[in-house]
Amino acid sequence: MKVFISYSHKDSRFRDSLDAHLAPLRRMRGLDVWTDRKILAGEVIDDEVKRQLTTADVIVLLISQHFYASDYCYCTELKEAMRRHDSGEACVIPVIVRPVDNWYADIFGKLKAFPEDGRPINNWRNRDEAYAQVAAGIRRHMDALEIQFKAKREARADTLGAALNNLPWPENPYFQDPHGILDCIAEALIKDGTTAVTHGMGGVGKTQAALHYAHRNQDKYRVVWWAEAETEAGLDLAYTELAKALRLPEAAARDTAEIRAAVRNWLERESDWLLILDNAEDMPSLSRHLPRCPAGHVIITSRSPEWDRFAKPLPLDRWPVPESADFLLARVGQGNRAEAEALARDLDGLPLALEQAAAYVKASGIGFAAYRHLFQERFTALAGRSPPRDYPAPLLTTWNVSLQAAERACAAAGDLMRLLAVFAPDDIPRSLFLEHGSELAPPLDALADQLMFNDAVAALQRYSLIRATEDALFVHRLVQRVARSGSEDNAQWTNAAIRLTNAAFPHESNDVRTWSHCARLRPHAEALLAGLKDSTAEARSATRLLNQLGVYLRARAEFSAAHACYERALRIDESTHAPDHPTIAIRVNNLGAVLREQGDLDGARACFERALRIDEAAYGPDHPEVATDVNNLGDVLQEQGDLDGARACYERALRIDESTHAPDHPNVAIRVNNLGTVLREQGDLDGARACLERALCIDEAAYGPDHPNVANDVNNLGAVLQEQGDLDGARTCLERALRIGEAAYGPDHPDVANQVYNLGAVLAAQGLINDAHACLERALRILLAFFGSNHPNTELVQRNLEMLKRQLPTTKQP
Numbered sequence: 001m002k003v004f005i006s007y008s009h010k011d012s013r014f015r016d017s018l019d020a021h022l023a024p025l026r027r028m029r030g031l032d033v034w035t036d037r038k039i040l041a042g043e044v045i046d047d048e049v050k051r052q053l054t055t056a057d058v059i060v061l062l063i064s065q066h067f068y069a070s071d072y073c074y075c076t077e078l079k080e081a082m083r084r085h086d087s088g089e090a091c092v093i094p095v096i097v098r099p100v101d102n103w104y105a106d107i108f109g110k111l112k113a114f115p116e117d118g119r120p121i122n123n124w125r126n127r128d129e130a131y132a133q134v135a136a137g138i139r140r141h142m143d144a145l146e147i148q149f150k151a152k153r154e155a156r157a158d159t160l161g162a163a164l165n166n167l168p169w170p171e172n173p174y175f176q177d178p179h180g181i182l183d184c185i186a187e188a189l190i191k192d193g194t195t196a197v198t199h200g201m202g203g204v205g206k207t208q209a210a211l212h213y214a215h216r217n218q219d220k221y222r223v224v225w226w227a228e229a230e231t232e233a234g235l236d237l238a239y240t241e242l243a244k245a246l247r248l249p250e251a252a253a254r255d256t257a258e259i260r261a262a263v264r265n266w267l268e269r270e271s272d273w274l275l276i277l278d279n280a281e282d283m284p285s286l287s288r289h290l291p292r293c294p295a296g297h298v299i300i301t302s303r304s305p306e307w308d309r310f311a312k313p314l315p316l317d318r319w320p321v322p323e324s325a326d327f328l329l330a331r332v333g334q335g336n337r338a339e340a341e342a343l344a345r346d347l348d349g350l351p352l353a354l355e356q357a358a359a360y361v362k363a364s365g366i367g368f369a370a371y372r373h374l375f376q377e378r379f380t381a382l383a384g385r386s387p388p389r390d391y392p393a394p395l396l397t398t399w400n401v402s403l404q405a406a407e408r409a410c411a412a413a414g415d416l417m418r419l420l421a422v423f424a425p426d427d428i429p430r431s432l433f434l435e436h437g438s439e440l441a442p443p444l445d446a447l448a449d450q451l452m453f454n455d456a457v458a459a460l461q462r463y464s465l466i467r468a469t470e471d472a473l474f475v476h477r478l479v480q481r482v483a484r485s486g487s488e489d490n491a492q493w494t495n496a497a498i499r500l501t502n503a504a505f506p507h508e509s510n511d512v513r514t515w516s517h518c519a520r521l522r523p524h525a526e527a528l529l530a531g532l533k534d535s536t537a538e539a540r541s542a543t544r545l546l547n548q549l550g551v552y553l554r555a556r557a558e559f560s561a562a563h564a565c566y567e568r569a570l571r572i573d574e575s576t577h578a579p580d581h582p583t584i585a586i587r588v589n590n591l592g593a594v595l596r597e598q599g600d601l602d603g604a605r606a607c608f609e610r611a612l613r614i615d616e617a618a619y620g621p622d623h624p625e626v627a628t629d630v631n632n633l634g635d636v637l638q639e640q641g642d643l644d645g646a647r648a649c650y651e652r653a654l655r656i657d658e659s660t661h662a663p664d665h666p667n668v669a670i671r672v673n674n675l676g677t678v679l680r681e682q683g684d685l686d687g688a689r690a691c692l693e694r695a696l697c698i699d700e701a702a703y704g705p706d707h708p709n710v711a712n713d714v715n716n717l718g719a720v721l722q723e724q725g726d727l728d729g730a731r732t733c734l735e736r737a738l739r740i741g742e743a744a745y746g747p748d749h750p751d752v753a754n755q756v757y758n759l760g761a762v763l764a765a766q767g768l769i770n771d772a773h774a775c776l777e778r779a780l781r782i783l784l785a786f787f788g789s790n791h792p793n794t795e796l797v798q799r800n801l802e803m804l805k806r807q808l809p810t811t812k813q814p
Contacts, residue, residue: 058093058138060093213299243259324349339367350476403463409462423497432500439499504521557749562594605636634647638674
């Protein structure tokens with residue numbers, strides 16, 4: 001039964017309070033309370049309000065001086081409400097929320113207004129008591145209306161003798177509709193023709209939505225008939241039973257086609273009936289049963305989205321966490337909300353899983369946290385238990401049946417499903433398979449063929465096991481668990497998924513130009529790596545992916561996460577390779593880089609020296625890998641104050657790269673940039689400036705004017721210009737570096753902190769103390785967030801900020 005609340009927006013707090021007091025009726029009596037808050041984005045407000053007003057069973061008017069002052073409330077909603085009341089189509093209940101003149105009685109005539117003593121709710125000391133009185137009045141009107149509806153239904157039974165109804169389950173008092181699917185079904189049936197489709201994965205609530213709609217609206221029909229439509233035999237049986245109930249002469253026929261034709265003719269000729277075809281899968285079979293021009297209403301529920309030719313699709317989605325937790329608490333009758341929300345997240349808003357959990361918790365007497373632990377540890381056992389009331393099959397059976405059907409449609413669908421089950425559930429790129437399918441071993445390599453891959457995707461999507469977009473696939477978390485639980489060798493699928501993700505993960509994952517791609521692959525890499533044991537063959541094949549993920553995370557300034565990736569990759573490789581293998585040098589080099597970022601200079605130096613020893617032994621003294629090692633070692637030596645040692649490292653790295661690469665190679669830019677920074681610290685400003693200008697020229701040609709490498713060059717050049725006394729030139733460089741850094745990294749990256757700190761130093765030198773102070777405070781906030789107070793860079797900024805504060809102008813008190 002639907003309640004429409006008409007109110008002035010100035011009285012919205014009364015609407016909210018009344019809505020809250022009607023919650024028990026919503027849960028126990030299936031009451032649907034509608035206000036304009038339920039209007040969805042993109043809907044025409046006026047049209048939707050009028051549609052709801054003309055279909056409501058009870059219309060509650062929140063009466064106040066604001067209500068009468070509103071042209072829409074007074075002239076539109078009130079007029080239509082009273083017309084429907086006078087015609088017997090609806091019941092109008094006035095509720096006085098603020099004092100009004102007595103002349104309202106002339107409008108409502110003999111209608112009983114609430115509260116019963118005539119005092120406006122606004123004048124009650126205990127307003128909860130007033131709202132409870134109003135809710136009780138609405139409940140009494142509901143009881144009276146239900147008696148009227150029953151009488152009308154019996155009076156309309158015509159030659160049938162009684163209204164026909166074969167609904168297989170009673171109404172579920174705990175049904176929730178957070179997405180408003182019942183209103184969508186009603187709109188599709190009334191406005192968009194006589195058929196509607198709700199589709200979605202098994203367990204998402206298609207059957208429950210159709211069942212609840214049928215119960216809520218059964219008074220509007222002479223016949224409400226439920227048909228199990230998964231097979232043609234089921235449809236024929238339902239039509240035979242309907243023919244008997246309708247007393248059709250053909251009901252005794254032996255030929256099912258004759259019975260089917262007779263029922264179709266009746267459906268095309270008669271009105272006031274609702275036919276629910278539940279779990280329909282085979283469109284050709286269904287088309288033989290559907291009436292050509294039905295005079296009543298048809299609801300089709302299906303896992304398949306391919307029903308556009310028959311009906312308007314109404315896709316169902318998962319419940320949001322708050323609504324899922326509301327359901328669990330209401331269904332069980334008690335419990336901790338935080339635990340209910342945690343369980344709702346694990347169950348990913350799937351109504352069947354929520355109902356199954358609630359039924360188990362209530363029957364066993366355990367709490368939500370205990371069920372959650374059981375579900376995580378013994379998923380297959382719990383998911384396969386007997387279904388809760390009103391559900392035809394348990395969770396595990398529902399999806400296994402769908403997966404088997406998809407495999408019958410396309411043999412590769414099962415392999416694809418099990419492969420998708422080990423990825424993160426959302427946004428799995430199609431390109432993983434179509435561009436890197438050569439990484440897959442037989443028989444999975446069939447998925448590299450675009451036609452075969454598309455067929456497998458279509459089969460899985462037809463049974464709503466996945467959702468597909470133009471460039472991505474999406475899988476429900478619980479479907480993934482079902483697929484994994486049915487596989488004897490999940491390591492096979494994990495290893496295949498790692499190979500795909502590893503092939504797709506960019507080599508230059510520290511380059512900002514690859515970051516959008518890295519960000520998309522990151523959740524899949526993390527999901528795959530999280531389930532691996534380091535001792536397995538799959539883990540040994542994953543070290544490159546670990547390393548590249550670490551490179552990306554370090555560039556993003558997620559140093560702790562990068563550190564963990566590098567350490568794990570090193571640990572796995574050390575168990576596989578000899579201690580002086582070149583792969584070990586790569587791992588310890590990267591580990592040293594993140595240790596340096598974290599302020600552990602001694603640990604970083606030890607890593608770089610180890611990497612250098614390995615690479616010199618493996619490649620000789622003049623190899624590019626050696627140049628990388630000595631360059632990184634120079635970074636640490638410079639930060640430790642050994643400027644001569646750092647300069648020697650940079651000069652050696654530069655000699656190697658200039659002999660290996662072209663003079664304008666980006667690696668050469670890195671070396672001359674670093675050499676320029678140490679020359680500046682040694683006081684050779686002209687030499688430093690020449691190095692930094694050369695680096696800038698190379699990087700602008702290689703990357704364009706807005707790349708982070710260019711920002712690094714102009715940042716360092718600005719520091720040299722400042723020391724040369726060119727404060728305006730320095731400021732121009734540093735402002736450019738900051739613009740590039742903020743655009744590339746966002747406002748709170750450590751590199752941005754370095755740039756804004758250097759800019760602050762120039763501003764201070766220009767006498768702009770307040771602006772300089774703001775820059776240093778910003779730099780300190782960023783560094784504290786990333787490194788804490790004990791990091792050398794944080795301590796440096798803190799000291800300089802304290803000195804700068806002494807220069808701030810003071811304001812004299814009057």
